[in-house]
Amino acid sequence: MNAREHTLADFVRIAATLPGARLPWLVRARMTALERFAQSGLPSMRDEDWKYTSIAAIEKHAFLARPRQDGRESAPAALVALVDELSLNKGTGHLLVFVDGRHAPALSAPGLLPAGTTLASIADALERAPEALESYLANEDRQTVFGALNTAFMADGAYLHLARGTVVDEPIHLLFIATQAGAAGAAISPRNLIVAEEGAQATVIEHYAGADGAVYFTNAVTQIFAAPNAQIEHYKLQQEALQAFHVAGIHALQAKDSRLTSHSIALGAALARNDITTAFAAPGCEATLNGLYLVCGRQHVDNHTRIDHLEANGSSHEFYRGVLDGHSRAVFNGKVIVYPGAQKTKAYQANHNLLLSRDAEIDTKPQLEIYADDVKCTHGATIGQIDENQLFYLRARGVEEAMARGLLVHAFAHDVIERIRVTSLRTRLEQILFTRLPQGSRIRELA
Amino acid sequence: MNLVKEATMLEIRKLQASVEMKPILRGLDLSVKAGEVHAIMGPNGSGKSTLAQVLAGRDTFQVTGGEVLYQGRDLLPLAPEERAREGIFLAFQYPVEIPGVSNVYLLKAALNNVRKHRGQPELDAMEFLALIKQKMKQMDMSEDLLYRAVNEGFSGGEKKRNEILQMAMLEPKLAILDETDSGLDIDALQVVSKGINALRSPDRAMILVTHYQRLLDYVVPDFVHVLAHGIIVRSGGPELALELEERGYGWLEQAAAPSSLSPLRSTGAP
Numbered sequence: 001m002n003a004r005e006h007t008l009a010d011f012v013r014i015a016a017t018l019p020g021a022r023l024p025w026l027v028r029a030r031m032t033a034l035e036r037f038a039q040s041g042l043p044s045m046r047d048e049d050w051k052y053t054s055i056a057a058i059e060k061h062a063f064l065a066r067p068r069q070d071g072r073e074s075a076p077a078a079l080v081a082l083v084d085e086l087s088l089n090k091g092t093g094h095l096l097v098f099v100d101g102r103h104a105p106a107l108s109a110p111g112l113l114p115a116g117t118t119l120a121s122i123a124d125a126l127e128r129a130p131e132a133l134e135s136y137l138a139n140e141d142r143q144t145v146f147g148a149l150n151t152a153f154m155a156d157g158a159y160l161h162l163a164r165g166t167v168v169d170e171p172i173h174l175l176f177i178a179t180q181a182g183a184a185g186a187a188i189s190p191r192n193l194i195v196a197e198e199g200a201q202a203t204v205i206e207h208y209a210g211a212d213g214a215v216y217f218t219n220a221v222t223q224i225f226a227a228p229n230a231q232i233e234h235y236k237l238q239q240e241a242l243q244a245f246h247v248a249g250i251h252a253l254q255a256k257d258s259r260l261t262s263h264s265i266a267l268g269a270a271l272a273r274n275d276i277t278t279a280f281a282a283p284g285c286e287a288t289l290n291g292l293y294l295v296c297g298r299q300h301v302d303n304h305t306r307i308d309h310l311e312a313n314g315s316s317h318e319f320y321r322g323v324l325d326g327h328s329r330a331v332f333n334g335k336v337i338v339y340p341g342a343q344k345t346k347a348y349q350a351n352h353n354l355l356l357s358r359d360a361e362i363d364t365k366p367q368l369e370i371y372a373d374d375v376k377c378t379h380g381a382t383i384g385q386i387d388e389n390q391l392f393y394l395r396a397r398g399v400e401e402a403m404a405r406g407l408l409v410h411a412f413a414h415d416v417i418e419r420i421r422v423t424s425l426r427t428r429l430e431q432i433l434f435t436r437l438p439q440g441s442r443i444r445e446l447a
Numbered sequence: 448m449n450l451v452k453e454a455t456m457l458e459i460r461k462l463q464a465s466v467e468m469k470p471i472l473r474g475l476d477l478s479v480k481a482g483e484v485h486a487i488m489g490p491n492g493s494g495k496s497t498l499a500q501v502l503a504g505r506d507t508f509q510v511t512g513g514e515v516l517y518q519g520r521d522l523l524p525l526a527p528e529e530r531a532r533e534g535i536f537l538a539f540q541y542p543v544e545i546p547g548v549s550n551v552y553l554l555k556a557a558l559n560n561v562r563k564h565r566g567q568p569e570l571d572a573m574e575f576l577a578l579i580k581q582k583m584k585q586m587d588m589s590e591d592l593l594y595r596a597v598n599e600g601f602s603g604g605e606k607k608r609n610e611i612l613q614m615a616m617l618e619p620k621l622a623i624l625d626e627t628d629s630g631l632d633i634d635a636l637q638v639v640s641k642g643i644n645a646l647r648s649p650d651r652a653m654i655l656v657t658h659y660q661r662l663l664d665y666v667v668p669d670f671v672h673v674l675a676h677g678i679i680v681r682s683g684g685p686e687l688a689l690e691l692e693e694r695g696y697g698w699l700e701q702a703a704a705p706s707s708l709s710p711l712r713s714t715g716a717p
Contacts (some may be wrong), residue, residue: 245520388507393543393597397557398531398564398612407556409546411596 003059003191004041006182008034010064010187011152017067018155019123023130029138033151040145049144052331052363053302058245058300063187063217065153068102068123071244075099076108076111079179083107086175087308088207088424092171092330094119100182101190111170116163116200121170122191125159133159136193136223142277142306143221147249148220154191157220162200162230171203171235171422178210178218179239185216192222196230196258203233205425210241210268220248226258228282235425239432240268242299249275256282263420264303265429266293272301278316280342283384292416294436295328295360302331309338309372321416323362323409332364336379340371344418349379355384390393403439410437456481456518456621456652457502463512463677464494464501471497473677474513479621482649486655486663486688489674495656496540498674499625502654503537504530515609517621532559532564536618538610538627540656545597550609553597554579558616582615583653587638604635611642622646623654628662640665660692675700 001009011034038343042059043050044045060126062242075083079099087095097107098121109120118125123134140151158174176190192205208218220239232252240246246269252260266272278287292300307316324328332351353362368378386408394404413433420426434440457479459552459653464472471494477547489495501508502515504527508709514524522530570578583590585613597605607627614622624643628636643666647653655668663671672679672686673696680699681687 051621311678387543389543390545392503392505392527393545394541394548394553395527396531396537396539397553398560398617399553399556400528400560401526403556404528407548407552414547443471 003062004038006062007149008038013368014065014153017102018153020126020130023126025134025138026126030152033140033148035149037145037152040280043145049304049333051299051330053271055247055271057271058217058247061185061215061217061245063185065189066153066182066186067323068098070153072165074365075104079177081105081222082177083175086177087208087259088173088205088422088428089170094168094172096158096172096174096188098156098158098174098176100177100179101184101188114166114168117168118159118161120159121156122154122159122193123156129173132161133193136225138193138194139223141253142249142279144249145277146247146273147221147251149150150189150191150219151185151292153189153219155189155219157191157193159192160194160202160204162196162202164197164199164227166197166200166382167395170204170423171205173205173207173362174203176206176208176218176220178208178216178244180211180214183210183214187217187219190218190220192220194224194232194234196224196226198227199229199422200227201231202213203235203422205235205237205422207237207239208246208268209239210244212241214241214244215243216241217245218247220246222250224250224252224260226254226260227251228256229258229425230255231259233421234263235420235422236262236264236274237425237429238266238268238272238274240272242270242297244267246272250277252278252287253277254278254282254287255278256320257284259286261288262290263440264289264291264415266295266301266303266413267432269301272299273304274302275304275306277306277308280310280314281312284312285311285314287314287316287318289318289320290416290419292413293320293322293330294413294433295322295330296325297328298326299328300330301328304333304335305332306335307337309342309345309347310335310343312341312343313340315388316348318349318421319416320351321413322351323356323413324362325356327357327359329361330363332362332381333367334365335367335369335380336377336430338368338372338375338377339368342372343370343374345375345377347375347379348376348426351381352384352412353381354409355383356409400439403442406437406439406443410443454480455516456483458514459517460515461511461513462498462501462510462515464497464508464510466497466508468602470511471508471677474500475674477672477679479654480650481620481652483655483670484647484655484668485664486668486671488658488671488688488691490700491658493674494677495658495674496625499537499540499623499654499656501621503527503535527560528560530603531617532561536614536617536622536623537620537714538607538614540625540629542598542601542606542610544599546599547598550597551579551593551596552589554613554616557613561617582612585615586590586612586642588612603630604632607631607635607639607640610640615642616644620650621652621654621704623656625656625657626658628657635664638666663688664680673699
């Protein structure tokens with residue numbers, strides 16, 4: 001059985017257990033998506049968008065979807081402790097936990113949400129009020145083949161709906177944990193849906209973490225729909241197990257004067273691919289895409305972003321940085337398209353990379369396509385090593401070499417971290433950064 | 448006990464150094480004792496900055512011959528940070544901008560490293576801030592420079608003051624000031640000179656590398672050496688600097704050209 005047949009057989013096996021199996025529109029959407037996959041198969045390196053990223057290893061592992069297991073009311077103590085360790089806003093904020101791809105109510109703490117907010121598991125939402133989700137979930141706009149597979153297999157995830165004018169002050173933390181027992185060999189397909197009606201505001205943290213040593217495949221999709229004047233701040237923290245595979249799409253559709261801020265932090269997984277896209281469907285939109293990837297060993301991380309400036313007076317700012325050590329490899333492809341009529345567009349894009357090893361490799365490709373004539377767009381990419389002048393300057397002040405290197409890497413990465421507005425997340429990332437730096441504990445003492 | 452030898456801070460013998468196979472220093476001799484201030488002058492390309500960088504341990508220069516003794520010990524095997532902790536300080540000609548590393552962070556790291564090495568206790572945050580603020584006041588520096596990234600966006604004058612501030616904090620035994628006067632207006636030059644003079648002491652030696660006489664009006668050296676084509680071609684007292692100001696370097700330079708059969712060699716400090 002080849003990889004394609006394997007996936008199709010897996011779908012036949014699991015289809016009846018997927019949420020919404022009785023909803024004709026959803027069944028249709030799943031089938032359409034599956035057909036798309038059946039026709040194209042998974043991408044190969046001959047595809048322009050996958051030129052530097054081979055997914056052969058994902059195919060080889062032949063991951064299987066897991067049917068829903070009911071009746072788990074209480075969570076084992078170790079899992080409770082893990083959630084406690086990973087949660088960001090202890091006691092405050094809103095936490096939704098998913099274990100091996102399924103909502104775990106016993107571990108979640110949604111807290112008190114302002115009126116007009118719906119925060120639920122998508123599987124539950126499909127049971128209770130599926131009509132609200134139809135137009136969004138069936139939307140295959142800008143999805144990759146992996147996105148289509150997610151539509152076919154999506155089992156759970158978070159559904160956040162913000163009624164007009166609703167403002168959620170505290171961040172909403174969506175924590176996806178992969179356990180050794182439950183995730184090994186599994187293909188996990190989380191789907192998150194964020195719908196912000198006019199003027200609504202919220203901050204969402206999408207967080208993936210996996211048990212060390214577990215080999216599994218997360219294939220996630222998050223859709224964001226921002227109505228006029230809505231503001232969504234989205235953070236993604238990817239700390240998958242180092243042997244795991246992670247492919248994710250985050251796709252936003254923005255209405256007039258809406259604002260999207262996206263931060264994508266990639267630390268884990270053997271192979272990680274992110275596709276982050278947003279489309280300005282009306283004038284006056286703003287998007288900020290920030291990203292940081294820290295990889296080492298034989299990790300491979302691929303970030304593809306795309307901003308469609310379809311209408312006038314939009315502005316986008318993109319700022320991605322990467323630190324690569326060992327034999328790691330990274331890919332950055334940032335596409336900004338300014339369509340005819342999208343006048344007065346402002347677009348800024350930068351991708352900076354720091355290579356700490358001779359064996360690390362980065363392929364970076366900023367891409368601007370401009371079809372309007374009254375725009376201001378800049379882009380740039382750099383690849384560099386530790387600056388020898390800076391290193392010598394620090395050493396000449398008595399800072400030993402390892403620590404001087406640590407300081408410089410910290411400074412480089414911190415430029416992205418300091419843009420994070422959620423204090424608890426920023427602090428968490430700083431701690432993670434210190435553990436990864438030479439002499440990190442001493443650098444922390446100084447800070 | 449040899450008292451003279453003990454007081455010798457730096458002894459450079461027949462030092463040769465190259466960059467990318469190109470010889471820059473071609474057998475340089477220099478002896479500096481504690482308490483002395485030596486000025487090294489010379490035209491562009493004579494090797495002044497190379498000498499400063501080699502003493503600080505910059506590895507882009509290869510030492511191909513000769514020796515350097517610092518307080519009687521072989522200096523050359525030491526890493527730059529070890530030299531700094533042993534009391535050598537280089538004030539950079541072009542202080543490096545380090546985005547993301549705050550000035551106060553660097554100063555604290557540097558000072559605590561040096562103090563630890565000297566067996567002194569590390570300063571706590573309060574003591575450190577009190578000390579640094581006092582020194583900044585002396586250097587006529589605005590306190591907000593403390594919390595900015597190292598040298599980033601500093602004016603030329605602020606960068607040079609920052610170098611002298613670091614020197615004042617670290618209290619080196621041997622300070623090497625590489626073209627500290629370049630790019631300074633007259634007011635800044637006076638502040639910087641005052642900072643340098645305040646650090647003159649019987650147990651500290653200084654080497655001022657400079658192209659112009661100007662700095663030496665404010666920081667009067669004990670000895671002046673002229674470097675040309677990688678060797679010291681003339682040594683004298685402060686009056687030599689004045690003579691250079693008047694006559695230029697040409698008359699000394701010719702004599703030291705590498706093609707010359709019998710280069711004029713210095714006989715050391717008078």
